Amino acid sequence: MMNLDLRLPIGLMFTIDGVLLIGFGLVSDPAIYARSLGANVNLWWGLVLLAFGVGMLVPSIRPGRRQPKSEG
Amino acid sequence: MPGGKGTEVQMGLREGKPAGAPGPAALALAPRAAEHTRALADHPSRALFSGKTDVRLIQLGAIDYTILLVYFAFVIGIGWTLRRYVRSSEDFFLSGRSIPSWIAGLAFLSANLGAQEVIGMAASGAKYGMMTSHFYWVGAIPAMVFVGIFMMPFYYGSRARSVPEYLRLRFDEKTRGLNAITFAVMTVFSSGISMYALAKLLELVLGWNFHTSVILSAIIVLAYIFLGGLTSAIYNEVLQFFLIVLGFLPLVLLGLKDLGGWSGLSAKLVPVATSAGYPPGAWSESWRNLGSASANPMGVEWFGMVMGLGFVLSFGYWCTDFLVIQRAMAAESMTAARRTPIFAAIPKMLFPFLVIVPGMIAIALHTSRGGLLPVGSDGTPNYNLAVPVLLAHYLPSGLLGLGLTALMASFMSGMAGNVTAFNTVWTYDIYQSYIRPGQTDRHYLRMGHASTVFGIACSVAAAYATTRFNNIMDMLQLVFAFVNAPLFATFLLGMFWRRTTGHGAFFGLLIGTTAAALHHGLTLPRGAVPGLKGAFLGQVLNVYPSEMAQNFWTAIVAWTACFVGTIVISLLTRRNKTDAELGGLVYSLTPRQKDDQLVWYRRPSALAVVALCLTVVLNIIFW
Numbered sequence: 001m002m003n004l005d006l007r008l009p010i011g012l013m014f015t016i017d018g019v020l021l022i023g024f025g026l027v028s029d030p031a032i033y034a035r036s037l038g039a040n041v042n043l044w045w046g047l048v049l050l051a052f053g054v055g056m057l058v059p060s061i062r063p064g065r066r067q068p069k070s071e072g
Numbered sequence: 073m074p075g076g077k078g079t080e081v082q083m084g085l086r087e088g089k090p091a092g093a094p095g096p097a098a099l100a101l102a103p104r105a106a107e108h109t110r111a112l113a114d115h116p117s118r119a120l121f122s123g124k125t126d127v128r129l130i131q132l133g134a135i136d137y138t139i140l141l142v143y144f145a146f147v148i149g150i151g152w153t154l155r156r157y158v159r160s161s162e163d164f165f166l167s168g169r170s171i172p173s174w175i176a177g178l179a180f181l182s183a184n185l186g187a188q189e190v191i192g193m194a195a196s197g198a199k200y201g202m203m204t205s206h207f208y209w210v211g212a213i214p215a216m217v218f219v220g221i222f223m224m225p226f227y228y229g230s231r232a233r234s235v236p237e238y239l240r241l242r243f244d245e246k247t248r249g250l251n252a253i254t255f256a257v258m259t260v261f262s263s264g265i266s267m268y269a270l271a272k273l274l275e276l277v278l279g280w281n282f283h284t285s286v287i288l289s290a291i292i293v294l295a296y297i298f299l300g301g302l303t304s305a306i307y308n309e310v311l312q313f314f315l316i317v318l319g320f321l322p323l324v325l326l327g328l329k330d331l332g333g334w335s336g337l338s339a340k341l342v343p344v345a346t347s348a349g350y351p352p353g354a355w356s357e358s359w360r361n362l363g364s365a366s367a368n369p370m371g372v373e374w375f376g377m378v379m380g381l382g383f384v385l386s387f388g389y390w391c392t393d394f395l396v397i398q399r400a401m402a403a404e405s406m407t408a409a410r411r412t413p414i415f416a417a418i419p420k421m422l423f424p425f426l427v428i429v430p431g432m433i434a435i436a437l438h439t440s441r442g443g444l445l446p447v448g449s450d451g452t453p454n455y456n457l458a459v460p461v462l463l464a465h466y467l468p469s470g471l472l473g474l475g476l477t478a479l480m481a482s483f484m485s486g487m488a489g490n491v492t493a494f495n496t497v498w499t500y501d502i503y504q505s506y507i508r509p510g511q512t513d514r515h516y517l518r519m520g521h522a523s524t525v526f527g528i529a530c531s532v533a534a535a536y537a538t539t540r541f542n543n544i545m546d547m548l549q550l551v552f553a554f555v556n557a558p559l560f561a562t563f564l565l566g567m568f569w570r571r572t573t574g575h576g577a578f579f580g581l582l583i584g585t586t587a588a589a590l591h592h593g594l595t596l597p598r599g600a601v602p603g604l605k606g607a608f609l610g611q612v613l614n615v616y617p618s619e620m621a622q623n624f625w626t627a628i629v630a631w632t633a634c635f636v637g638t639i640v641i642s643l644l645t646r647r648n649k650t651d652a653e654l655g656g657l658v659y660s661l662t663p664r665q666k667d668d669q670l671v672w673y674r675r676p677s678a679l680a681v682v683a684l685c686l687t688v689v690l691n692i693i694f695w
Contacts, residue, residue, distance in 0.1 A: 042471055
């Protein structure tokens with residue numbers, strides 16, 4: 001009965017958040033990163049979110065695949 | 073979630089829930105480290121948010137609001153997509169028993185991972201240091217493994233639709249009624265109290281309007297449960313789980329990098345410990361200072377910790393609370409149901425790094441660099457603000473929005489957990505049993521929708537009541553803590569001793585509750601005034617070093633009284649269920665679960681061994 005593969009919305013949301021953070025990291029004023037010890041954390045963590053999001057998304061949209069089955 | 077406001081006592085009790093488990097209702101609040109919870113909770117209006125509404129620690133930018141809005145869109149979108157799969161009351165309340173165990177497991181975690189856990193555990197980390205990890209490594213993990221291996225066969229196998237329904241099958245109607253009613257009332261109050269705590273926190277650190285926060289969060293949670301029922305709540309809990317982890321992790325990584333890793337953090341915690349008169353490692357070691365109650369900031373010794381927190385409170389919460397059990401009951405098969413809590417145990421054991429370490433970082437910074445946390449009029453730092461303060465300290469706009477969204481997510485997952493547990497118990501155990509039995513399934517499905525609205529409306533009312541009547545809320549929580557403390561003894565006897573009778577269970581529970589109240593009423597934590605904190609019977613027989621110690625011992629006393637009382641009354645009364653009726657409900661009358669044909673990593677028993685070994689290793693590393 002469960003026809004929604006949960007990896008789809010999760011993957012989609014983190015992909016969007018990742019892209020948003022990367023984009024913001026590229027254009028934001030470097031001065032705001034003083035508090036994060038000088039690291040552009042938006043850019044780096046955005047990449048992490050993007051990788052996670054894509055990792056969830058890809059298997060969920062490959063044809064013929066459903067959520068990992070459990071045997072029952 | 074546990075509401076935040078428990079009094080310490082309850083917290084204690086509730087806390088029992090060990091780490092995090094917020095409890096279900098009663099326990100609910102306290103599950104987590106009691107104190108914090110309490111902290112949050114209990115002084116919502118006082119300590120936590122002591123009056124200053126203009127602190128405004130955090131300024132949000134457009135990017136932060138965008139991330140928050142993306143999250144809102146997704147949670148509602150999931151409910152919208154799932155709405156067409158809800159055709160029967162089983163779909164709505166039990167997800168049609170079709171959830172794979174990895175999803176059920178993460179939902180199991182997330183449902184009790186309320187904002188109080190995040191805020192409260194960090195507060196405890198700041199106040200007590202690494203000892204707070206006992207809520208996980210002594211409390212939650214062993215209990216989660218136990219419920220998966222030993223108890224789930226009865227819950228799932230009996231086809232009961234709720235924990236109270238199991239009690240009816242195993243014992244009798246009155247035991248079920250008692251459990252159903254206290255549970256239903258408590259979930260509503262818990263969710264209201266946590267709504268109150270979150271709205272207050274947002275008002276304090278962001279300057280958001282209190283009413284807007286309450287109404288907005290209520291509407292979003294209502295929307296996605298109303299549309300998709302338990303499936304929607306569970307799916308969103310998984311989404312929220314990942315958001316909470318990925319939202320808070322940068323905070324921990326930045327904090328540890330700043331302080332020079334674990335060793336740097338431990339070094340900076342030495343002055344915190346020595347200045348308070350404890351051994352140097354008191355804030356960075358979990359077991360070494362448990363030899364005597366005076367050597368650690370929690371004021372407990374190892375026996376009270378292991379028995380009170382580990383055995384009674386944690387097992388009581390994780391093994392009997394329908395809020396979490398419901399997730400496993402929704403699993404697609406018996407094996408999946410048994411794996412659910414064990415799967416959950418593996419990420420759960422890493423949670424101390426996510427929720428306790430930030431508190432330790434905050435207190436280390438506070439002490440070594442001066443005044444990070446706001447200090448109250450009595451000179452103690454406001455531990456409840458550890459997480460918001462750290463968010464503001466380390467995260468720039470962008471990640472700040474993500475961290476704040478994670479906080480909102482934890483709050484909503486906890487609230488949804490309460491609401492879905494409430495509407496099920498209300499509809500099946502109260503409405504269908506006592507008010508309108510024998511209606512069509514369609515009728516009960518409609519009642520499910522109606523009770524979701526009703527439950528959330530009551531939560532909102534409880535949130536507002538909390539703003540006006542703090543003491544009544546504290547008192548209610550205390551009463552519920554008393555009611556819940558002995559529950560685990562009843563389940564243990566019911567599942568493993570076929571001679572246990574319905575009268576034994578019912579009166580045993582009442583005896584346990586009375587014993588909890590008496591113990592609390594005759595003892596006092598050091599430095600407290602008689603009243604809600606204890607000694608309300610006018611006599612003080614014992615003074616405990618801390619509220620935590622008092623809570624643990626209240627739980628031990630309640631459990632023991634219920635255990636002994638149930639046995640004695642069972643032996644004095646006639647069995648009300650035959651062996652045939654108890655098949656599938658009692659250990660000795662139920663065929664053993666066989667899972668030999670599965671690969672080892674799909675076998676509940678093998679996973680249980682892995683989880684327990686890893687927990688032992690963690691205890692040793694942070695000894």
